[in-house]
Amino acid sequence: MMKMKPTILYIQESDASHDDYEKYIRLCQQVRRTVFIEGQGVSESIDFDGKDTSSSHLLLLLEGKAAGTLRIRKTEEGIKLERIAVLEACRGMKLGQLLVRCALGLVCGRIYIHAQIRSAGFYEKLGFITEDPTIYYEADIPHKTMIWPEKTLGALPCNITRLS
Numbered sequence: 001m002m003k004m005k006p007t008i009l010y011i012q013e014s015d016a017s018h019d020d021y022e023k024y025i026r027l028c029q030q031v032r033r034t035v036f037i038e039g040q041g042v043s044e045s046i047d048f049d050g051k052d053t054s055s056s057h058l059l060l061l062l063e064g065k066a067a068g069t070l071r072i073r074k075t076e077e078g079i080k081l082e083r084i085a086v087l088e089a090c091r092g093m094k095l096g097q098l099l100v101r102c103a104l105g106l107v108c109g110r111i112y113i114h115a116q117i118r119s120a121g122f123y124e125k126l127g128f129i130t131e132d133p134t135i136y137y138e139a140d141i142p143h144k145t146m147i148w149p150e151k152t153l154g155a156l157p158c159n160i161t162r163l164s
Contacts, residue, residue: 006095007061008102008160013054015163024163027066028057028083035085042139047083056106058099058160062090070099078110098157100126104148105156111148116141 011024029048036042051073060068068086072079081103086096100123104111115123117135124130128146135142 004062004093006067006098006158007064008098008158009059009061010102010106010160010162011057011059012163013056016053018163021163024059025052025057028052028059028069028071031059031066031069031085031087032083034087036083036139039088040139040141042141046139058102060086060095060099062095068095068099070103072103072107078112079107081111081113084113096122097126101157102160104150106160113146114138114143115146116143120144120146 009024011021011028015021029052032047033044036047037044052071055071055073057072058070059066066087067090069083070081070085071083072081074080081100084096084099086099112131113123113128115128120130123146127148127150129149131145131147133144135144137143
């Protein structure tokens with residue numbers, strides 16, 4: 001199988017006036033719809049919570065087609081990496097790892113995730129640590145909070161295309 005080179009787009013809320021902003025946000029949402037709503041049975045009202053336009057996003061494209069996404073949102077607790085999704089047909093190619101590493105190279109401060117329990121090992125391998133072992137439910141799926149222990153920007157693992 002030929003190795004495809006991914007393209008990572010960084011879509012910031014400040015890019016809202018860019019001609020392609022809405023198109024790219026819809027592509028992020030399309031990936032999330034497939035992974036979370038159709039694949040995991042998450043309610044559409046939970047996934048599409050109205051926070052997309054006040055957040056930044058990474059959109060991973062393979063051969064020009066949306067394959068993965070990640071949302072970066074500022075909260076009172078820090079920077080939350082969320083809505084991390086890779087289409088099933090594109091898994092096993094380390095694209096989720098690439099998305100998370102790219103996000104870690106773009107943000108700094110207190111960085112955390114609400115990790116699905118079944119994905120916690122993935123985040124541990126990337127260097128996240130469990131902040132609190134308490135298991136709680138979001139969208140009827142067990143989660144725990146994990147934090148990124150570093151306080152400085154990580155190195156970007158690839159080139160990122162910015163809209164502006």
